[in-house]
Amino acid sequence: MSLYEILGTLETGFVFGLVALGAYLTFRILDFPDLTVEGSFPLGAAVCAALIVTLGWNPWLATAAGGVAGFAAGWATAYLNVRFRILHILAGILLAISLYSINLRIMSGPNKPLLGVETVFDAFGGFGVPTYIVSPIFLGAVTLVVLALVNLFLHTGWGMAMRAAGANPAMAEANGINVGRMKLYGVGLANAMTALAGALFAQIFGAADAYMGIGVIIVGLASVIVGTSLLSSRTILQATLACIVGAVLYRFAVALALNADFLGLRASDVQLVTAVLVALALIAQYSGSGFKRFFKGADKK
Known part of the structure; x- marks a missing residue:
């Protein structure tokens, strides 16, 4: 991989x-399987792009x-579950489906280009880097600022x-x-x-797209699983930091798999690579937990 590819993957x-x-907060903290992210990721991108391009x-x-806007979408999902007793997974699916149509309306089409407009990254253009x-x-x-804020929140009265x-x-x-x-x-x-991640993602790649949320939930879960499997997650700080490390390692794993010529993979195979890595x-x-249980049983004997 070239330096440009490494920095892009990072x-x-x-x-x-x-x-x-976000996946850690819903799946691990709240025990609430949430599929809304498939729609809230492109929602953040669509709202950001429409406000910048259309309204200036x-x-x-x-x-x-x-x-x-993403907060409102998540709140609506939880409201369907809490107020109307709709199963959390089904509530997330309903919101994700509805957000697809909402995103099309926000962008007045399937995508909204951000070429030629100012983004948050242009603020650093004067440094010559x-x-x-x-x-x-x-x-x-x-990401580190958000990590710190999440940790501070989870140690407040509301967070506890x-x-x-x-x-x-x-x-x-x-x-x-x-x-x-x-x-x-x-x-x-x-x-x-x-x-927020969707809004930043759109500004990186120069466009918001209604289909950019496909597979986002798998990426989030894969990051949590990989991170907490490799690193200690006994404390909230360790667990949240492991999620970020897992996300970075996951992206590098996908990039390396797609760049391995002997595998013969293409860019269109990214979802296949994602599924295999998560599996x-x-x-x-x-297997690790199974080995631990085996050795604990052997110690007792």
Whole structure:
């Protein structure tokens, strides 16, 4: 891989690190399987692109607006589950399907080019450093800031209540915690991070597309699984940091697989590579836990 490819892969890895943090919050903290991200990722991109191109908004405000739109999408999913008792997976699917049509309306078509307009990355153009070097540094900084904010939040009273609601809803209710409210804000926050990632992703590649959310949930889960399998995740900080590391390693694994000439893979095979990598990560995780149980049983004997 060339330096340009390495920096590009690192850049994409940091973006999907935000998706991984959202997946960690819903799947691990709240125990809420959320499929809304398939729609909230392109939603953030669509809102950001439409505000910049059509309305001439400042790109920083447009990016923030994309995150707010993602929060609304996640909140709606949790509301369907909490208020109307719709199964969480089904609620996420319903929102993801509806967001596809909403994104088409927002962009007035299947995509919205961002060529020739100012983006958040143009703010660093005056330093004389090439964009392909500045972008991964900037995205790494954004990801670390979000990581710090998530960790601070999860150690506040609200964050502890959210963790309790996911770990043991019955006990949390008995202690006066509104579990439904925790789901509303937790799923909303997770999708806000995913939509923020979508807004940044669109500005990196110069366009927002209604189909760019396909497979995002798998990428997020793969990042969480890979990261927490390779690194210690005993504390919240370790677990969230592992998610980001997992996202970067996952993107490098995909890039290396696609660049391995002896495999004969093409760029169109990225979804196949994703599925295989996730399957291997799950098999390795299961095998590791199986070996641990085996050796524990041997020690007892």
